């Protein structure tokens with residue numbers, strides 16, 4: 001593909017009309033991720049402005065996954081019992097689910113949820129302050145694929161045709177044909193959605209975690225989670241290929257064999273609990 005074609009492609013992405021839209025409420029919420037000075041009331045009333053979303057958050061909050069004995073009846077109540085960060089995570093989770101399911105990408109959704117859950121487990125092990133941040137980054141890491149494969153079916157078809165057996169990495173095929181990858185497309189989306197760097201870098205660099213500058217740990221965690229989930233064959237993001245694990249990222253995450261096995265078991269349990277409730 002010529003350089004001008006790549007530029008044309010970038011222009012298409014930047015035309016906001018073509019982007020899957022994040023509901024206004026979610027966009028606002030996503031930009032608040034990790035900001036310590038946002039109050040529980042602010043978040044609660046923000047989510048309640050979108051009734052459909054609020055209903056989904058409550059459904060998740062009342063799932064056996066959280067195991068609260070009495071019913072959680074309102075979003076502010078959910079914020080009080082589950083905490084602000086969990087509710088922020090749930091909201092984005094419900095939204096990513098809708099975007100991918102509406103696009104017919106069920107397998108990508110399963111893969112993304114698996115990566116989100118695994119990333120959060122790794123984040124907690126590392127005592128990261130905002131483990132919900134890597135959960136959301138995991139959910140959205142392959143969001144560029146929604147554009148590449150659904151919004152522009154001509155592009156998606158060409159990429160798939162060039163890799164019929166799915167045994168080459170999609171990133172490589174995308175680069176070769178379009179000089180951009182789903183990771184870059186996701187990075188542009190993250191920009192357009194004004195997502196904070198802690199979400200943008202893991203999306204943009206999940207296939208080359210060494211390139212992250214401001215969110216190195218978050219990017220390493222999402223990268224490792226992505227490789228693990230692909231190795232477990234949970235969902236299918238479009239190719240069968242398990243990406244090589246970055247040594248640098250692996251060292252940053254610092255898992256030994258025993259804790260790795262524990263993380264995988266926990267991730268599978270949590271996966272089943274959440275997936276049922278969306």
Ligand SMILES: [Fe+2]
Pocket residue numbers: 141142182183206207
């Ligand atoms: Fe990816």
Ligand SMILES: [Fe+2]
Pocket residue numbers: 111115141142226237
């Ligand atoms: Fe992925």
